[in-house]
Amino acid sequence: MAKTPLQFRHNGRDVAMFVEGGMSLLSALRDEIGDHSPKFGCGQGGCGACTVLIDGEPVLSCITLAETVAGKSIETADGLKTGPELHPLQAAFMDNFAAQCGYCTPGMLMAAKALFDRNPDPSRVEVIDAISGNICRCTGYEAIINAILAASRRGARRA
Amino acid sequence: MLELRKDIFADERDDNLKEIGKPTQRQDMLGHVTATSVYFNDHKLQGMLHLKVLRSPHSHARIRRLDLSEAERSPGVRRIIRGADVPRNLNTLLSLINFGKDDEPALAVDKIRYKGEPIVAVVADSEREAFEAVAKIRVDYEPLPTVFDVEEALKPGAPVINETYPKNTFTYHDIYDHQKIRFGDVERGFAAADHILEQRYQMSPIEHAPTETNGSIAAPDTNGRYVVYTSTQALFFSLDTCAKILDVPSNKLHFIGGTVGGGFGGKVDTVTEPLSILGAMLTGRPVRYMIGREEEMLYCAPRGAERIFIKDGVSRDGRILARQFRCLFDSGAYTRLSSYAAVKCAAHLPGPYTIPNVYAEVYCVFTNRVPATAMRGFGVTAVDFAIECQMDKLAHLVGMDPMEFRLINAYRDGDMKAHRREAKNTALIECVQVAAEKAKWPMRDEFKRMSSLKDVGAPRAATPAPQPARESILVNRPAGQQRTVYDRPAPPPPEPIRPTPQPPLSSPPAAAPSHGAIRFSSVFGGRRR
Numbered sequence: 001m002a003k004t005p006l007q008f009r010h011n012g013r014d015v016a017m018f019v020e021g022g023m024s025l026l027s028a029l030r031d032e033i034g035d036h037s038p039k040f041g042c043g044q045g046g047c048g049a050c051t052v053l054i055d056g057e058p059v060l061s062c063i064t065l066a067e068t069v070a071g072k073s074i075e076t077a078d079g080l081k082t083g084p085e086l087h088p089l090q091a092a093f094m095d096n097f098a099a100q101c102g103y104c105t106p107g108m109l110m111a112a113k114a115l116f117d118r119n120p121d122p123s124r125v126e127v128i129d130a131i132s133g134n135i136c137r138c139t140g141y142e143a144i145i146n147a148i149l150a151a152s153r154r155g156a157r158r159a
Numbered sequence: 160m161l162e163l164r165k166d167i168f169a170d171e172r173d174d175n176l177k178e179i180g181k182p183t184q185r186q187d188m189l190g191h192v193t194a195t196s197v198y199f200n201d202h203k204l205q206g207m208l209h210l211k212v213l214r215s216p217h218s219h220a221r222i223r224r225l226d227l228s229e230a231e232r233s234p235g236v237r238r239i240i241r242g243a244d245v246p247r248n249l250n251t252l253l254s255l256i257n258f259g260k261d262d263e264p265a266l267a268v269d270k271i272r273y274k275g276e277p278i279v280a281v282v283a284d285s286e287r288e289a290f291e292a293v294a295k296i297r298v299d300y301e302p303l304p305t306v307f308d309v310e311e312a313l314k315p316g317a318p319v320i321n322e323t324y325p326k327n328t329f330t331y332h333d334i335y336d337h338q339k340i341r342f343g344d345v346e347r348g349f350a351a352a353d354h355i356l357e358q359r360y361q362m363s364p365i366e367h368a369p370t371e372t373n374g375s376i377a378a379p380d381t382n383g384r385y386v387v388y389t390s391t392q393a394l395f396f397s398l399d400t401c402a403k404i405l406d407v408p409s410n411k412l413h414f415i416g417g418t419v420g421g422g423f424g425g426k427v428d429t430v431t432e433p434l435s436i437l438g439a440m441l442t443g444r445p446v447r448y449m450i451g452r453e454e455e456m457l458y459c460a461p462r463g464a465e466r467i468f469i470k471d472g473v474s475r476d477g478r479i480l481a482r483q484f485r486c487l488f489d490s491g492a493y494t495r496l497s498s499y500a501a502v503k504c505a506a507h508l509p510g511p512y513t514i515p516n517v518y519a520e521v522y523c524v525f526t527n528r529v530p531a532t533a534m535r536g537f538g539v540t541a542v543d544f545a546i547e548c549q550m551d552k553l554a555h556l557v558g559m560d561p562m563e564f565r566l567i568n569a570y571r572d573g574d575m576k577a578h579r580r581e582a583k584n585t586a587l588i589e590c591v592q593v594a595a596e597k598a599k600w601p602m603r604d605e606f607k608r609m610s611s612l613k614d615v616g617a618p619r620a621a622t623p624a625p626q627p628a629r630e631s632i633l634v635n636r637p638a639g640q641q642r643t644v645y646d647r648p649a650p651p652p653p654e655p656i657r658p659t660p661q662p663p664l665s666s667p668p669a670a671a672p673s674h675g676a677i678r679f680s681s682v683f684g685g686r687r688r
Contacts, residue, residue: 036201037194039420041370042452049370077194090192097182102191103198103370103420137370137421 008069010035011079019066025059026050028066029076037078037106041135048134051107052076058114060133077106080113089113092151093144100138107134112148121153187418196418198371199388204378204445208237210438211289211448213279213296214458215271218527219303219320222269222278226297230281233295235288237442240280242268245437246406251494252428255399260330262323263493263530265404265433271300272320272492273529275458282438282446309466309487309524320492320525329490329498329523336522338505340484342577343516345472348481352472354556359468360545364461364489367534371420373459374449377435385436386413391429392422400429401436412436424533428460428495463497463531464489465504467545472516477559477567482509484519486542491530496537498523503538509577510546511587512568517577562595563606571611585611 003018010033017032024043029035029052038061041049045063052061053075080087089112092098099105108131115122115130122130127148136144165174190196227239242248242264249261267278279296283289304318311317312327319325328336349355375389391397394416402409419426431448438446450459465488472481486504490497501523508519531537554564569587576582588611595602 031203034203036197039198039371040200041372041420044452046452047370081193086192093192094184094188097185097188099185099188099191101370101419101421102187102196105191106194109192109194135370137368137423 004067006066006070008071009073011075012073021067023066024062025052025064025066025069025074026061029061029074035076035078037076039103039106041103046135047104048107048111048131049104051110051134053110053114056114056117058111058133075110075113077109080109087113088151089116089148092147096143096147096150098140098143098147100136100140104134104136104138108136108144112151115148116152122148124149127152190418198418198420199374199376199390199416200371200447200449202376202388204376207376207378207445207447208282208284208438208442209286209289209448210280210282210435210446211286211293212266212277212434213281213293213298214275214277214454215267215300216274217271217300217302218274218307219305219318220271220300221303222267222271222298223301224297224299225279226299227279229297230279230292230295233283233288233292235284236281236292237284237444238282238438239292240266240282240434240437240441242266242278244441245404245433247404250400250404252396252400252496253494253499254403255396259494259498260323262321263495265437270303273458273527275454275529276492277434280434280438280448282442305527307526307528309489309522309526312524312526313487313522320527324494324525327525329494329501329525331498331502338501338519338521340505340508340517340519340577342518342579343481345481345483345516345518348516349470349472349483351474352480353475354473354553355470356473356549356553356556357468357470358545358549358552359466360541360548362462362465362467362541362544364464364528364531365534366456366459366461367421367423367425368456369419369421369423369425372450372452372455373426373431374447375431375435376445376447377432377439378445379439379443380413384411384413385439386415387432387436389414389416389432390419390422390426391416391432392419392424392426393429396427397429397432401432404433405436405440424462424535424537425459427533428530430459458529460491460495460530460532462534462537462540463491463500464528465541467542469545469549471549471553473553473557475557477554477557477564479512479514479553479568481516481518482512482514483517484508484521486519486521488521488523488538489528489531490523490525491528492525493530494523495530495532497531500531500533500538504542506578507539507542510543510550511570511585512550512565513570513574513582514568514577519577560602562591562600562602565591566606566609569611587611 003020006019007016015033019028026038029038038052039049041047043062045060050060050062051058054069054072080090089109111131111134127145187196231239245265248264250263251259251261253259254261267276281289281292283292306312306317317327320327326336371390373390375387377385377387380386394414398412398414399409401412435446435448465486468485470483471479473479488497488501501521505521509517550565551561554561566588570582570585572582572585574582588609592607
């Protein structure tokens with residue numbers, strides 16, 4: 001099958017590869033680059049475990065064709081840390097016990113980061129809205145919502 | 160009494176036990192928040208192949224002929240695996256503890272018993288090529304009559320689903336077709352009762368729907384061993400099951416797991432590992448078998464659906480005099496863990512209440528549905544749902560507060576349970592009292608003073624002493640007894656029940672059109688605000 005050359009930015013670094021027609025962005029990230037932080041949950045855009053940011057917008061990478069991200073900037077949960085330092089969202093998830101099995105966590109973090117990048121001071125309702133496309137089958141939503149609020153400016157003020 | 164043997168490993172133990180009541184960080188949390196926790200599917204091995212299975216489109220059919228010729232020529236195919244290639248192609252999960260007969264093949268051979276049962280596995284270079292080859296397999300099926308209802312499956316002449324169990328019921332202790340409890344004499348209890356309440360409860364199958372679907376990757380290792388990365392919830396259980404099915408010593412298998420993307424009971428059935436290991440054995444390469452989302456939802460084992468019939472006899476002052484159960488567990492086409500669930504169910508009856516006359520029969524029934532398995536309290540959850548719905552209705556029937564009704568009937572330390580074991584360390588009364596307080600549910604002082612401890616607080620309502628046997632006891636039913644169908648408005652009680660005034664209760668829901676199964680929302684029809 002013919003392959004197409006593809007270049008994009010991945011967590012701040014330029015990457016290049018050849019992709020097969022029909023390859024998903026999730027597959028390109030996991031299988032071609034080796035970034036396993038986005039997870040496969042359903043392959044149908046239903047669960048949010050594969051959420052990554054394209055130019056800051058949260059998208060479901062399992063139903064995004066890899067070829068459509070040429071020249072764009074992709075952020076995944078693997079790029080959240082700065083060196084050994086945890087991102088405030090990661091620290092808040094730890095402090096608030098906001099993960100059980102951990103499988104939805106990378107997607108939740110990216111959905112929350114997209115929210116923070118456009119609104120660092122979200123209300124509880126806005127947080128709930130931001131993660132409404134992400135399923136936590138362990139049903140740990142309260143802890144996740146509390147963690148995101150704790151990481152926000154509002155939370156930082158309270159602390 | 161629990162005895163702690165503190166002399167054992169005394170030099171290795173820290174007796175400074177103070178973890179309870181304070182948060183302690185999970186050891187895997189840093190991996191989770193940095194997205195570096197390694198799930199089975201995060202392993203990418205050199206030369207890894209992909210396995211997909213052909214699933215039956217029928218719920219019950221004989222396999223007349225299997226044509227693999229076109230699939231074998233399909234691009235990228237490395238190996239096609241049939242039932243005949245599986246060393247021991249018949250197993251039951253609990254055979255590891257000598258419970259039950261082998262009844263389920265890894266790959267169906269002569270017959271399929273549920274829709275989605277795997278028949279042939281294809282190992283190919285890519286998932287796409289594996290799927291394409293699966294689509295080229297030709298099967299000639301002879302459809303057979305199907306049974307999807309537990310009561311239909313028990314009728315004489317019903318189609319035999321699983322030939323290992325020709326009566327469509329699991330066999331306990333080699334001879335019994337169900338679990339039973341006999342305690343006291345329910346017929347005498349019913350005869351003495353003022354009201355009889357018979358109800359039918361039906362649970363639904365529930366899919367665990369873990370976000371990470373079931374799967375495993377197996378790879379040849381040195382010294383003839385196979386390393387297996389798996390999503391299983393039951394690592395050693397799964398390892399031993401694979402050793403049995405593949406007929407290899409268990410020390411030939413090295414299972415790596417523990418990081419599970421949600422399980423809830425849905426990852427104990429060892430459905431992928433035997434085939435991925437066999438694929439690795441037959442190709443000499445790493446083989447990955449990951450269940451797709453659609454397969455997970457449609458064909459992986461759910462919580463079993465249970466049908467529960469309860470008949471209770473209650474006196475007008477709120478004592479349950481007799482309780483009769485008939486519980487039918489829908490195991491689906493194979494046993495998996497439902498036989499064990501039925502035992503748990505029987506052990507839990509008649510709920511945490513002291514009832515002098517109990518009669519129960521619990522069946523594990525085979526149907527053409529997807530096999531059921533473990534899920535969060537399976538065997539107990541459904542029967543508790545039925546019992547507590549029933550308790551609310553009984554309270555309503557005799558015009559009592561549902562909390563107080565439970566306290567009157569609660570078991571206490573020293574009571575004799577239906578299993579002829581003395582009740583110890585009981586706490587239902589205290590739990591109900593705390594729940595009532597938290598819910599700001601009014602409860603009268605005499606009930607607030609009650610205790611599960613023997614001889615403390617108000618006396619429990621006395622249960623009647625066993626009466627001498629009488630002839631034709633059913634004919635001599637007390638004149639005032641009501642044979643009540645709950646779904647019709649209950650008749651008013653024949654006399655005042657309590658000395659203290661009761662807040663009004665709403666009337667029971669209107670009659671259901673056909674049967675006695677009730678909707679969950681009607682359970683609290685009598686709740687007072």
